[in-house]
Amino acid sequence: MKEFDLSRLGSLLLGNETQYLSILEDNLDLIIVVGAWEGSELIDRVGAYELQRELERRGINSIVLTDTYLATIGDRYADRPLFLIGGPSANSLSAQYFGELRGTVFGFREFDGRLVGYAFGDTGRETLLAVKQFILNQLEAFFTKLLIERGIRRVKGFIKLLEPQELIHQTVDRAVEMPAVDKRTGQVISVSGNTAEVMDLETFEVFEVPIPKEIAGRISPGAEVEYWVSMGKKRIVKVISGNTLFF
Numbered sequence: 001m002k003e004f005d006l007s008r009l010g011s012l013l014l015g016n017e018t019q020y021l022s023i024l025e026d027n028l029d030l031i032i033v034v035g036a037w038e039g040s041e042l043i044d045r046v047g048a049y050e051l052q053r054e055l056e057r058r059g060i061n062s063i064v065l066t067d068t069y070l071a072t073i074g075d076r077y078a079d080r081p082l083f084l085i086g087g088p089s090a091n092s093l094s095a096q097y098f099g100e101l102r103g104t105v106f107g108f109r110e111f112d113g114r115l116v117g118y119a120f121g122d123t124g125r126e127t128l129l130a131v132k133q134f135i136l137n138q139l140e141a142f143f144t145k146l147l148i149e150r151g152i153r154r155v156k157g158f159i160k161l162l163e164p165q166e167l168i169h170q171t172v173d174r175a176v177e178m179p180a181v182d183k184r185t186g187q188v189i190s191v192s193g194n195t196a197e198v199m200d201l202e203t204f205e206v207f208e209v210p211i212p213k214e215i216a217g218r219i220s221p222g223a224e225v226e227y228w229v230s231m232g233k234k235r236i237v238k239v240i241s242g243n244t245l246f247f
Contacts, residue, residue, distance in 0.1 A: 009061045022238050030062040032083045035090040043124035044086040047131035067092040081115035106134040108142050182229040209234045
């Protein structure tokens with residue numbers, strides 16, 4: 001049987017579906033958004049997949065979602081850039097960002113600090129033409145912006161690991177040695193208030209660690225977590241799987 005032609009993200013998820021949130025959190029660079037009606041599925045999505053293929057050739061990982069699904073998952077991907085395909089009448093996010101703008105348009109800009117690309121027209125044919133023109137004329141510049149956004153997210157993720165008092169400020173003419181980070185896996189044994197008791201799955205060391213507010217609702221006894229050790233401190237950074245105790 002011929003193998004399916006999966007995207008890079010799809011290949012990462014295949015066989016690891018239970019860890020899809022952490023895989024997407026670590027690897028997703030862009031969300032391409034289409035409308036949820038039949039015309040968008042039959043026409044706009046074709047343009048979305050063409051854009052996705054062009055970006056993947058350049059090392060950018062993206063996913064194609066409908067506007068209605070994106071609305072159901074709240075702020076899960078609030079820090080990720082968007083690319084909107086389909087005009088305001090077909091795509092609710094295009095309406096949110098561009099109002100009643102009509103005509104064939106394409107490009108990208110910042111909205112309140114969020115990078116948003118767009119390509120649409122008044123008809124399906126014009127929308128596909130807008131996608132094609134974006135790829136020909138603006139894709140390389142957009143690609144560069146996406147690389148910058150990826151770098152910023154990774155730096156923020158590293159800084160978030162450290163407590164505020166651990167950040168060392170030095171003059172620019174002095175070398176700064178970045179602290180080493182040991183990424184480890186543990187299992188939550190118990191939860192008490194804002195503190196979790198965790199057992200390292202390699203050394204079986206048991207220790208207490210504060211629960212970050214952003215993942216507090218997903219921490220429960222038996223959950224497998226990734227935690228980082230840096231500068232003598234431990235911090236849970238993400239939940240890998242749900243609460244299945246093995247003892």
